[in-house]
Amino acid sequence: MAEVAAPQGPVATGETLLSVRDLGKTFDVSAPFLNRVLQGQPRVHLTAVDDVSFDIPRGSTFSLVGESGCGKSTVARLVVGLYRPSQGRVEFEGTDLARIQTRRQMAPLRRKWAMIFQDPYASLNPRWRVADIVAEPIRYHGLLSGGQAIRTRVGELLELVGLSALDGEKYPHEFSGGQRQRISIARALASEPDFIVCDEPTSALDVSVQAQILNLMKRLQRELGLTYLFISHDLAVVYHISDYVGVMYLGRLVEWSDARLLFSNPRHPYTRMLLDAIPDLEMSGRARTPVGGEVPSPIAPPAGCHFNPRCPFADERCRSETPMALKVGVGEVRCHAVEEGRLPEPESA
Amino acid sequence: MIAFIVRRLLQSLVVMLVVALLAFSMFRFIGDPVNQMVGVDTTEEVRENLRERLGLNDPVSVQFGRFVVNAAQLDFGISYQHKKEVSNLLAERAPATLELAFLSAIFALIVGVPMGVYTGLHRDSWLSKVFLTVSLVGISLPTFLIGILMIFIFSVWLGWLPSFGRGEVVDLGFWSTGLLTVSGWQAAIMPSITLGLFQMTLIMRLVRAEMLEVLRTDYVKFARARGLPNRAVHFGHALKNTLVPVITITGLQLGSIIAFAIITETVFQWPGMGLMFLQAIQTVDIPIMAAYLILIAFIFVVINLIVDILYYVVDPRLRIDRATAAGH
């Protein structure tokens, strides 16, 4: 299975736009000082992202999937510079973001990326006119000067995402969820970025609207050559939009690979479990092995492989030793069982 | 829990220190304390001598330290006006004010909470509207006006209730109470209603707002969906959840009650601390002002502590971010 033909497409051709290396982020979630002193509680750190590495070639879509709290959004924020990494680094077009100290130096980079958020209701400032919202990056980065120029550009952007230029006069609450998400996209495109981080952009939308947005995003990617980091917990959506998919569990990237490959031939038991859990629209009558249990607390994750308590294949080693990333095809997987080859082959879907 | 209480205590200590600093600055920097103590014809020599003896020539930090130490021992010096130890003065007056505040708070609670629950449950009934309107009027009439009108009606016109004072007071050693005599209770009726009215309307509106909010929550809906009787839904689930903010606000309001007692005490000639404080303001009797300041802060801190502990008892989630709860 590993020797699937190298997938064609951006991977082979494009240069790497974003490179994430050994990225880690810990939050201090300790009890207040006094509690620690009086009750002898230790300092507590929550490792939201742990040793995550991946590359995104220009013009492709890299998706992160995983259950709630596994660190997807944290990765996204690290990538766009909302958080500083606790370890590792993020390189954008070869520039290490950690090296940049001042806001001023960061500014030219910032306009090269943008972000789209999950909640279409919270991601637009309700007190601003749509035109102002979309124009904010233009104004802030000083991309255009003159009210008329900006207005024209905003009109273009709105039309690009399938709205009317006249909609700029309105306020966000006058739009439906799908339309708002289009406005978000228009804003994201305003600074003509190369790279857009999409944090669950469709999970608050209805399927019919989701389809519109997904189609729009794909169209924009084709037309503008955009690169996406796409975050979702809906595997079907991810499958649909991605070139590469990474699966996260408790802060770690347990497996990443070419999208089709990953779905047709999942390696990691967790990936398999996720795929199994998806309700099957095809109603193939396939017998599935539901995995019990819930995601443990990220504050005290299980030792060794974080997945071991829920994993049917876990053994002693899994419980004690953290698996290292293992190169498999284009992607990587972190699993002792895969490494040892003691994993049964999944029946292919 | 211990850590929580210790933290609260530490914070209280900080609050008290800040207040003490305020009080001390008042004491030290408003006018020359020596001027307040001696007559105009006192010579500079005598003044200097006095200054030295009072320690006013020491470094300010030393003076503050002394002030705090003294205050901690309840020694606030001698009132300029009464020529009497402030702590004794306050101790004499405190029972009156505290009893008044206590009665008002009780009144506010036992009338305000049921009215709030009623108006919350029966949002659109005419009685609710009456309650709400009346409560608005209650908020809009200044306390002193209410007091004056009450005296006018119940003492002068109808002659039912005494218009001033505490009635007969029984001395229990350190505490003198008016709650053991009929005349004491009679005398307390109008002042405590006057004082409690504002808080009552506040509590009523708060309970109502909270009830409306809680009745909208999923767990109330779910409780109904489980077929629980209204009583259980309204009181077991809804009311209990409103208690958390109600306790908080009531606690905070107790502080206000004591402060508003100043007005009520003035109108009804209630012999409490507020009356004395007002007189102290007019005569710039700094020691009394300073001590009252510290006392009020202390009461507030204690109430807060109790509120926090109650909070702890009521809410198993041990959420201690009161700021958000008190926000609405």
Added chain:
Amino acid sequence: MSVVSSLPGRRGADMLRRAWDSDIAYSFRQSKVTMVAAAVTLVYFVFALFAPWIAPHDPYDLSSVSLMDSFMPPVWEEGGDPRFLLGSDDQGRGILSTIIYGSRISLAVGFASVIFAAVLGVTLGLIAGYAGGAVDAFIMRVAEVQLSFPAILIALLIDGVARGVLGNEAQGDIAYFVIILSIGLSFWVQYARTVRGSCMVEKNKEYVQAARVIGVRPALVVFRHVLPNVLGPVLVIATITLALAIITEATLSFLGVGVPPTSPSLGTMIRIGNDFLFSGEWWITIFPGVALAVLVLAVNLLGDWLRDALNPKLR
């Protein structure tokens, strides 16, 4: 409609219509009580603003006040004088004129202190909410200290301090500043707490993060994005504290530590009139009392309505 709206001339009309159609305007039109309250408040405003043109006399112009005109009952009572519609007070000032001028003081003091409190509270609240951490803790501790002293007490204290520091000068013009300062100081905590709460909610909203991704400076984020979105509750608090401030000013004046009696506010009038309740000159205290209660009631009603109208949960 949007085509029309791009024409500058029609834009104003369009906005008006939008405002008229908005939920707030609708709920306003639905509530008769609120409309009456608004009308009453408006009348007070007009009176306050145009007092010199509206009031029959200028009660502050002492040379026009004659002691011999004092204690005139209202016109409809026996012995009433048509010059004094609502009667006159112990100095011969017309009650009506004095009420009009007094409301002016009450409203001015109320507004000034509310604005002072709002600016202070909103600023501190935004700082605390956005910065978090130690700054937040510090501001909130200060707020806690402040909270232990309710409005009236703070006002009295500041007044007392001012008397001590400024001596009797505090009686003059400074009296107004002292009152505004003291009432304002005692109300900022409410603003700060609410704004801090909203700010902490808003700053985690995605539109704020969107601005941060663009790289907008924190100060600008707070000012341009967060501030406009926390103003709703601020408006509600402002209305409610306006009513409170007016009462507080009246109370202070009643306690004799407010504005000087030569330019009486409603509270001072009530205090003065209070002495004449038993002697039958009820109009000296009752009319200003009613005027005060009606003003405060109207403002409170507005505040009440505003609170409900701006609360999305109640819609």
Added chain:
Amino acid sequence: MNETTTFADSAGATARPRGNRPVLEVEKLRVEFPTRKGTLRAVDDISFHIDEGEVLGVVGESGAGKSMTGTAIIGLLEPPGRIAGGEVRLEGERIDNLPYEKMRRYRGARIGMVFQDPLTSLNPLYTVGFHLTETIRTHSDLSEKQARQRALDLLSEVGIPAPERRIDQYPHQFSGGMRQRVVVALALCANPRLIIADEPTTALDVSIQAQIIRLLQRLCREHGASVMLITHDMGVIAETADRVAVMYAGRIAEVGPVQEVVKNAQHPYTEGLMGAIPTIGGTHEDLVQIKGSMPRLTQIPSGCAFHPRCPKAFDRCRRERPELMPAGRSEAACWLHDPAEKGRRRGNG
């Protein structure tokens, strides 16, 4: 953590006890909200039934009126919402006009309900045990002690490990999945004949979602209860339901056996909906996209509410409102299936 085995047997179960007698019959149900802009019809003359032991899935986009239907059936519409017409019959007994007290006794005892968000469905101030015993004792005359025993049984039945310890804990000490189990237990306390589950899994992670769905399925079968499963996840319906009703703008667009609706949609809306759902293993082609979005209830178009978005709309759709009519093995509210129309069009064509 041993649910894995507990539920292994429930997977793939297809045979259900089936009676012919409908447990629930809804006829021409209409729910209205008076608003400032006129009366808003959230549920518009819908009719359907649920047979004994049957699971009826209800799908539709947000705001289609799914929850309103459920809430109206259990009689918990919040004013100003009200039932403006139609009938609801539970085992033949009309329940939409019962006095409050009588209906209250039915709630929980004869109809149970599960809400979407397990985080907010439980009162944070009470223990899980209190919730259970309170409900049990409301609907039976068990003693405190017996009720507690029953509560313990229920907890272990829904797969809460160590119920003895857990029963006295507060909701916040439970994870999301655990809480939803408790909620299910609460709904089943008094063995109701019908369970209305309003998006019981939407707030949960995929892996937990599968667990809860299976739990619900199993328990209803064991208790012999019928289920009205409201969701907007077609996948969940496909896995769980026997029949499915598709709602659009307050009306039922199509109702039929689940296989039929999924694979052989008769209504253009259903068809579009199915096409809009991305599937794993499908192509990366653009998704089928229904243009526009569901109308606001205040601006429902005349005739068939779907006609502005419908690629197959014709004149009649704009004028006349179609009722449900037989279409294949299902029923659909679409003029395309009107025999007269078929004839006419055939004739025309």
Added chain:
Amino acid sequence: GTGAKAETFRWAFQGDAQSLDPHILNETFTIGFHSNIYEGLIRRDEDLKIQPALATSWEMMEPTRWRFHLREGVTFHNGNEFNADDVIFSFQRILKEGSDMGSKLAPGTEVVKVDDYTVDFITENPNPILHYEWADVFIMDKEWAEKNSATQPSDVAKGEENYAAFNANGTGPFKVQSRETDVKTVLVPNEDWWDEPKHNLTEVVFTPISSDATRVAALLSGEIDMMYPVPVQDLRRVDSNAGTSTMTGPELRTIFLGMDQMRDELLYSNVEGENPFKDQRVREAFYRAIDINAIKQKIMRGQSDPSALMISPFLFERADEFERLAYDPDKAKELLAEAGYPDGFQLQMDCPNNRYVNDEAICQAVVAMLAKVGVQVDLNAQPKAQYFAKALAYDVSFYLLGWTPSSLDSYNVLANLIMCLDREKTPIQAKFNYGGYCNPKVDELANEVLVETDQEARNDKIEEAFRTLHEDRGYIPLHQQYLAWGKRDNIDLVQRPDNQFMLYRVNVN
């Protein structure tokens, strides 16, 4: 009620006696309150005639030596004997730090014990009215004071309370049973009083009620038996109420306006470089601007006697020879113009607001009246404590004050208010002449009055002094306010024009 049963008498005043220490404050109410507990060598009867009290008789041995024979067999409330040592102790005590009574004894006076019941006073100068003010010099028990370290009225620096401020041990008709400052003081009759009690009380409860309305209400509702002052506007109401009535009569106090005439520039005025009050025309303009009858009619409701003199006509038999300057605003304006202030000027007026009957209202009226002649006055009305602190610091430009000569003699007025202020002297000469009016001729006359023993000649001199003051317009006398007491009809009491309340003349019927 019937005679035999316990008669509790409840009464109220607007404030409390500031202390129980009889020497700490020279203030009418406090002294009046003390006079029911403590006694002086002499006392005044209801017509203010001097009566023997703790002294049974006295004589002037020489112009500078007076002998007082003390009453024997008198005991203090604690049972201690009263004797000459107590008298000497008390007269020494009033000169100590913290005493406000020092002025009752001329400087340099020696108090000499002759025997246990005889005391001589040796003065530096002859003084025909030496003992006139001694009804207010209360005699304390020396032993008691020493035992409780209360030999000094106050010692602020010690930071201790003065025992005598909260406990009383006099020889008077009543004993203090309990006291809560500002709340309640209960007195009971002194069974061992040397004099025949003329009351039927078994208990006296005193409550201060500062709010006028509340105090009136308390009387009307029968909660108290007697109270004063009754606000003038409420007199009618109290009278018309069944069961209550008022007692009014002119008080000895004269209310007047003072002006700063000593500074070269006023402290509180917009006039720079000169002091308008130094100009007699300005003072007269002020005088004439004030419509005293309007004040009487509207503010005092008739409860005042306009006065042309700085002393009550009761206390100076030739008072009727004086007449007030007529109210004449036009003349006032002319005078101001002549003086160089055609457009008037601005100044600040200090006024107490809780000291005299309607004090603040009077000041407001004065301000309004002056406004009519072009003088703009900022009114600074303040509680008496602040007011007196300010006035005693001579920090006023224009002020309202009231004065009762405690010796009931004109010399007291001259010496305290009219002679030239001399702050260098100890005690200060004319201490209460806050405006520093000064005319050496008056000083000379006053000094003669002090030693003049011939009544007619003395009156001539007094008349001349007052005439000079009047011509100078040194003060603007306003009126004598009326006493206004309210009581229940079943109470029998006597009202003294000096506003002292003699509990031992109260009967409850």
